[in-house]
Every structure is written in C-alpha cells, then in structure tokens.
Amino acid sequence: MIAGAVAVSRAAPPPSEMENWRAAMRRECSRYGLDEENVAAVMVGGDSQAGQNHQRLWWETLIVAAAVTVFAGLAAGTHAQPIRLNLPWMLALIAGTLLTVVWCGWLLWRRTRFS
Numbered sequence: 001m002i003a004g005a006v007a008v009s010r011a012a013p014p015p016s017e018m019e020n021w022r023a024a025m026r027r028e029c030s031r032y033g034l035d036e037e038n039v040a041a042v043m044v045g046g047d048s049q050a051g052q053n054h055q056r057l058w059w060e061t062l063i064v065a066a067a068v069t070v071f072a073g074l075a076a077g078t079h080a081q082p083i084r085l086n087l088p089w090m091l092a093l094i095a096g097t098l099l100t101v102v103w104c105g106w107l108l109w110r111r112t113r114f115s
Contacts, residue, residue: 047115 013021025043029036041047108114 047112052115 025039026036028034029039
C-alpha cells in the first residue's frame with residue numbers, strides 16, 4: 001500500500017495533458033478575468049499573495065462579534081455537569097492535543113507564513 005502511495009505521488013502527467021491543462025487554465029482565466037501567472041503559481045504550490053498586507057473589513061468584525069454573542073448567550077444558560085475526571089489521562093490528552101496543535105501550526109507557518 002505504501003509503495004502504491006509513493007508511486008502515485010511520484011507520477012507525472014504526459015506533456016499532452018499539461019498542454020490541455022494550460023489551455024483550460026487560459027480559457028478559465030479569460031472567462032473570470034484572472035491573472036494567468038498567479039493561477040499557474042498557485043497550481044504548483046506558490047502563494048501569489050505572500051508578503052501583502054490584507055486589511056480586515058468592518059463586517060468581518062461584526063461576524064466575529066455575532067458569533068461570540070451567540071456562544072456567550074448559549075453558555076449563560078448552562079451549569080456544570082457532575083463528571084468524574086481521571087487526572088493523569090486528562091493531562092495526557094491535553095499534552096497530546098497541544099503537541100499536535102503546535103506541530104501543525106509550525107508546519108502551516110513553514111508552508112504559508114500565515115499569509
């Protein structure tokens with residue numbers, strides 16, 4: 001199974017398929033008014049918007065505020081349930097989760113620089 005996954009990951013399309021892909025990309029770029037160089041860069045894993053500052057719009061803040069309000073409203077009517085906890089297992093799960101979050105965040109930062 002691993003050999004099959006490696007074979008698929010190393011597969012390369014023939015030149016005729018790449019030419020068909022380029023023609024389709026040009027057609028879609030002209031249809032939607034996109035820049036062909038940016039689309040080609042994104043398709044091979046580049047980030048056309050890296051290094052650019054992006055300002056947040058006012059309505060994005062409104063959406064976040066509405067979501068926080070909904071969660072706070074739902075949380076206001078709750079009370080703690082009597083649950084018995086096993087402290088060693090709880091600490092192990094917390095540590096595993098934090099390690100996974102840090103590792104995935106580091107991989108994401110290394111790949112995209114959070115752009």
